[in-house]
Amino acid sequence: MTSTLPNSLPSVPGLSSTAPATAPLPVSVRIRQRLEAAGVPFLANDNIAELLHEGELDQLEMEVAGKVRELLQSLVIDIDNDHNTEETAERVARMYLHEVFKGRYHQQPKIASFPNVKKLDEIYTVGPISVRSACSHHLVPILGNCWIGIKPGSRVIGLSKFARVADWVFSRPHIQEEAVMILADEIERLCEPQGLAILVKAQHYCMKWRGVKEPQTSMVNSVVRGDFRHDPSLKAEFFELVKQQESLLGT
Numbered sequence: 001m002t003s004t005l006p007n008s009l010p011s012v013p014g015l016s017s018t019a020p021a022t023a024p025l026p027v028s029v030r031i032r033q034r035l036e037a038a039g040v041p042f043l044a045n046d047n048i049a050e051l052l053h054e055g056e057l058d059q060l061e062m063e064v065a066g067k068v069r070e071l072l073q074s075l076v077i078d079i080d081n082d083h084n085t086e087e088t089a090e091r092v093a094r095m096y097l098h099e100v101f102k103g104r105y106h107q108q109p110k111i112a113s114f115p116n117v118k119k120l121d122e123i124y125t126v127g128p129i130s131v132r133s134a135c136s137h138h139l140v141p142i143l144g145n146c147w148i149g150i151k152p153g154s155r156v157i158g159l160s161k162f163a164r165v166a167d168w169v170f171s172r173p174h175i176q177e178e179a180v181m182i183l184a185d186e187i188e189r190l191c192e193p194q195g196l197a198i199l200v201k202a203q204h205y206c207m208k209w210r211g212v213k214e215p216q217t218s219m220v221n222s223v224v225r226g227d228f229r230h231d232p233s234l235k236a237e238f239f240e241l242v243k244q245q246e247s248l249l250g251t
Ligand SMILES: [Zn+2]
Pocket: 135, 136, 137, 138, 139, 140, 206
């Protein structure tokens, strides 16, 4: 690098022109700098796929595997001799980036929406849709179901698409209250409904597996927007439909 400096610059004593180039920054740091420069948030439940460059996910997988290896070593697990944990670091890195937290690193699945040509305006609900997430506080599973109620607006999407977008949104570290809001924002963006209601019932393994160790406790929360918010009878109808769908489960 020093060879490109103009000759007029004063020479710095002790600085050799053959000084080794500085080590490249870890890929996570490069991505973070790019996100900060663009003013894009990267909280645990944000998606950052838009600003990832080609090949960086593979590099990130290697970096994360290295850190998980260090974590296992810090937990005093003999990964060099334990055949069970030999490749755990690589597995965990793949699992985080491409499975359980894929909603942070991968683009939203392609979801086509169509104009509501028939002017449908009767409400319907879709569910149960599996909720598979992890709590931001402990990174342990949040598992449950969600129901989505729609009063159609200007656009419609296929029923299975609700499950796809929910899977993408929930596959991030979350707290349940925010997950429901983010899912509502995405569905509103996709089909601009006149009304939207979402109900989530989930069990939090940070309460079942650790902490207070309450195996049966679940958390239920909902968001209602548009006509579901303004019309109490519509809101009641949504919860009634969910109840009927739950009874179909036979549990
Ligand atoms: Zn937790």
